[in-house]
Amino acid sequence: TQLLEQSPQFLSIQEGENLTVYCNSSSVFSSLQWYRQEPGEGPVLLVTVVTGGEVKKLKRLTFQFGDARKDSSLHITAAQPGDTGLYLCADFYSSYKLIFGSGTRLLVRP
Amino acid sequence: ETGVTQTPRHLVMGMTNKKSLKCEQHLGHNAMYWYKQSAKKPLELMFVYSLEERVENNSVPSRFSPECPNSSHLFLHLHTLQPEDSALYLCASSQAFRGDSNEQFFGPGTRLTVL
Numbered sequence: 001t002q003l004l005e006q007s008p009q010f011l012s013i014q015e016g017e018n019l020t021v022y023c024n025s026s027s028v029f030s031s032l033q034w035y036r037q038e039p040g041e042g043p044v045l046l047v048t049v050v051t052g053g054e055v056k057k058l059k060r061l062t063f064q065f066g067d068a069r070k071d072s073s074l075h076i077t078a079a080q081p082g083d084t085g086l087y088l089c090a091d092f093y094s095s096y097k098l099i100f101g102s103g104t105r106l107l108v109r110p
Numbered sequence: 111e112t113g114v115t116q117t118p119r120h121l122v123m124g125m126t127n128k129k130s131l132k133c134e135q136h137l138g139h140n141a142m143y144w145y146k147q148s149a150k151k152p153l154e155l156m157f158v159y160s161l162e163e164r165v166e167n168n169s170v171p172s173r174f175s176p177e178c179p180n181s182s183h184l185f186l187h188l189h190t191l192q193p194e195d196s197a198l199y200l201c202a203s204s205q206a207f208r209g210d211s212n213e214q215f216f217g218p219g220t221r222l223t224v225l
Contacts, residue, residue, distance in 0.1 A: 041219075043216050092212065096206075098153075098155065101152055
């Protein structure tokens with residue numbers, strides 16, 4: 001059974017700081033997705049990456065997929081309080097199945 | 111209403127009660143999902159319906175019973191639950207099985223507490 005490990009589990013930073021969170025898989029990803037879940041809401045898809053070495057940018061968020069397709073990182077530049085939430089990585093490994101990591105809980109203090 | 115809605119948002123029930131969770135999607139999708147999100151485990155897929163037919167039952171105990179009467183509505187019927195079933199239950203929908211681009215849209219969840 002595939003296991004997705006995310007680190008750190010918790011992160012509390014000041015507004016304006018940069019941060020990186022990580023997702024590592026026990027096996028090769030089929031298709032990696034990153035989600036953000038805000039308090040009281042369901043997860044919202046941020047990005048899907050498929051190709052090893054791929055880098056995608058979404059405003060201040062940069063997503064990197066490892067060459068071997070077993071790891072990924074999410075970098076946030078100049079974090080804002082609106083970035084607060086639970087960041088989840090997931091492997092979309094069939095036409096409908098998602099396996100999720102346990103997440104990184106981020107708090108950005110004003 | 112837009113997106114995926116779930117009712118109730120909060121539910122407290124005793125172990126002998128019977129209750130139902132409701133999910134409705136307003137996105138024209140034809141696949142719907144139930145997930146469980148508990149404090150100590152990653153988000154877990156419970157059930158999947160595609161074109162109103164159940165295609166996945168991820169070893170879920172029989173005290174959870176899903177129902178999908180049409181492509182817009184999904185229910186989760188609960189009976190004789192255990193305290194360890196307390197969790198956030200999330201519903202999601204998507205276009206059925208479109209490969210890499212199959213984005214799932216989640217509702218806000220029902221926070222369930224079993225006493």
